[in-house]
Amino acid sequence: MLKVENLGAGYGDLQVVWDVSFEVPAGALVAIIGSNGAGKTTTLRALMNLVPAMAGTIEFKGESIVGVPTHQIVERGLIMIPESRATFASLSVADNLALGAYTKRARRDRQTTLTDVYEIFPRLAERKSQLAGTLSGGERQMLAIGKALMARPEMLVLDEPSLGLAPIIVENTFDEIRAIRDRGVSVLMVEQHVEATLELVDYAYVLELGHVVIEGPSSDLMTDPRVREAYLSLQ
Amino acid sequence: MRQLIIQSAVSGLLVGGIYGIVALGLALSFGVLKVLNVAHGELVMLGGYAAFFLFTNMGLDPLLTIPLVFICVFALGTVLYSLLFKFVVRFDIETRIKNSLLISFGLVLILQAIAVFLFSGDDRTIVTEYSSKALVVTGWVRIPWARSAGLVVAVIAAFLLEWLLNRTTFGHAVRGTSEDWALASLTGINVRRVYMIAFAISAGLAGVAGSLVSLGYSVSPSIGLGWTLKALIVIVLAGLGSMRGIVLAGALLGLVEGLASVWLGSAYRGVVALVVFLVVLSFRPQGLFGRGGNHV
Numbered sequence: 001m002l003k004v005e006n007l008g009a010g011y012g013d014l015q016v017v018w019d020v021s022f023e024v025p026a027g028a029l030v031a032i033i034g035s036n037g038a039g040k041t042t043t044l045r046a047l048m049n050l051v052p053a054m055a056g057t058i059e060f061k062g063e064s065i066v067g068v069p070t071h072q073i074v075e076r077g078l079i080m081i082p083e084s085r086a087t088f089a090s091l092s093v094a095d096n097l098a099l100g101a102y103t104k105r106a107r108r109d110r111q112t113t114l115t116d117v118y119e120i121f122p123r124l125a126e127r128k129s130q131l132a133g134t135l136s137g138g139e140r141q142m143l144a145i146g147k148a149l150m151a152r153p154e155m156l157v158l159d160e161p162s163l164g165l166a167p168i169i170v171e172n173t174f175d176e177i178r179a180i181r182d183r184g185v186s187v188l189m190v191e192q193h194v195e196a197t198l199e200l201v202d203y204a205y206v207l208e209l210g211h212v213v214i215e216g217p218s219s220d221l222m223t224d225p226r227v228r229e230a231y232l233s234l235q
Numbered sequence: 236m237r238q239l240i241i242q243s244a245v246s247g248l249l250v251g252g253i254y255g256i257v258a259l260g261l262a263l264s265f266g267v268l269k270v271l272n273v274a275h276g277e278l279v280m281l282g283g284y285a286a287f288f289l290f291t292n293m294g295l296d297p298l299l300t301i302p303l304v305f306i307c308v309f310a311l312g313t314v315l316y317s318l319l320f321k322f323v324v325r326f327d328i329e330t331r332i333k334n335s336l337l338i339s340f341g342l343v344l345i346l347q348a349i350a351v352f353l354f355s356g357d358d359r360t361i362v363t364e365y366s367s368k369a370l371v372v373t374g375w376v377r378i379p380w381a382r383s384a385g386l387v388v389a390v391i392a393a394f395l396l397e398w399l400l401n402r403t404t405f406g407h408a409v410r411g412t413s414e415d416w417a418l419a420s421l422t423g424i425n426v427r428r429v430y431m432i433a434f435a436i437s438a439g440l441a442g443v444a445g446s447l448v449s450l451g452y453s454v455s456p457s458i459g460l461g462w463t464l465k466a467l468i469v470i471v472l473a474g475l476g477s478m479r480g481i482v483l484a485g486a487l488l489g490l491v492e493g494l495a496s497v498w499l500g501s502a503y504r505g506v507v508a509l510v511v512f513l514v515v516l517s518f519r520p521q522g523l524f525g526r527g528g529n530h531v
Contacts, residue, residue, distance in 0.1 A: 050417055074423035082421060088411045090476075090530060099407050103423035151423060 001026040001061065001155050001186040002047075002078070008055035009039075009046035015054060016042045018210045024155065024188045029181045031197045031218070032190045033231065034207035040190040041083065043207070044159050048073055048080050060155070075103045077154035083163050083190075086144035089133030093124055096132050096143055100150025109152065117146040120176075138169040145176055155186040162193045174200050194231035198222050206231075238375050240497050245378055247493020248486050252386030253447050255485025257462050258469035259392055259478060260440030266475045266531035267413045267433040269328045270320055270335035274342035275466060276459030278438050280350060282308045282445025283454030287359045297361050297450045298384055304446045305439040312438025315342070316431045324430055343459060350456035360453040382451035386486065392440060393482040400478070400531060409433055413530035468512050474525015484523060 002024040009017040017039040024030045032040050045051045047058060049070050058065050060078050068076075087096050097117060101110040118125040121142045127135065132143055141161070148156055161177065162170040174196060181187050191197040198204060198218040206214040206227060214226060221227045261275045285304045286297045295303075319342065323334045369377040400406040412419040412429045420426045444462070448454055465488065473484035488508055495507035515523060 048421060050420070069425070069427075070420035071423050071425045074421065080421050082418060085415060085418065088414050088418065090410060090414050090526070090528065091407060095407050098404065099411055099422055099424075102404070102408060106423070147422070 003059040006056035031201040031204040038207040039210040079153035080157040083159040087132040100147035106152040158189040243493040243497045247489040249382040251486035251489020252389040255389040255482035256444040258466040260437040261466040264437035274339040276463035277346035278441035279445040282442030283449035286446035308442025309435045309439035312435035316434040358453040385447040393478040474522020476526035477524040480524025
């Protein structure tokens, strides 16, 4: 579904991602983990062409998306939920969801997708006319995911979905991510919550200082001494 | 005295309507693109000339040609965006204001020079058969028809703009882009296209204001900066986020100026406007009707 090879990216003269390669097969749930400043968010921003890729190739469904404008990448079915501020605070819940289906491919099915989203998150239906800026953190996360689903993703990319959320809500969010994958959507997520993430995903890449240092099936990583020492704080 | 006060208040309100339309356009380009186009007043001026020549050369009524002038200046807006402002919006938001100021000050000089070259420096006013007619209330308060059009059109423009922004999908895309352009592009919105259209609508509104200026008042190549300044005051008074708030603030500014010119003499009308501006800024920095953000 998504194949990234030797990606380099950064801001102006400052390169923060070096030679990063990873792959998300169709229907898979893959994570990029690592600590703050490892280049995880920059990698995702380069994927969506919010920052230019300085080197390497990015293929989505077998076609290169390097240099393709962000909104056209979205039109092709690759949807990203950015970390925090993933909803329009000044728009109502219903308007946020409707905008989620802005692309041509999603607009046709807007009504049926909306029914589905309200079924998954009944809370959003209750808060339909409330401004997104006035929602609680958990509700805003539901809205962010609901808005992304409105775009009819073939692949969903999430940047730190657990950021700033209470543990119980993180758990709900991870359940929801699993449910999205079970519906046939490929998922790539970036996380700092290493343990919970490894329990959720099939395969993971560990990013350190802009390089992929370890990769493997999540069950292998959970027993890998380097991962355990650096991220799981277990002996 | 009472007659003079009421008459000045009415005149102030009517010119305030035009402040409102000029400010609507400026608020749209500032709120969405985060650029400050100080050449906005020059677009008012060009719209004024367009209406003037449509009237004197082709005999078309300036109120009927408003849509035509809107379209012409809208088109000019897309050209200016593509030639100049397109390059400004590539920067981050903080840099955009500074760069847009430099570019649009240059544009002020260029457009003024072109206007002097093409139209000469003379004051031009559209004189229709209803120009001297007025609605006379209670025997002595005159409400000139030609100037009333300004307030009426301002209110209509504000409601149309609010309808567009609040009720249409494209309008939601504009508001989304205004709030967070990166999130908007991740939503599948073509941010560059939204920028161009918002800028063009902003220009078109300036053109409409120009029509009303040349009908009720007069145009000359140098009027632009004065209108831009009034619009800036109105936007700070109103705050971003409410289009009808902007028209209301425009009318309020006109009213205060009108009353000030009676009580203190017309030399002080600009001063009083700035005092009101400072007072509002100190006590309600988000503006009288603003929502506190810098988006539309």
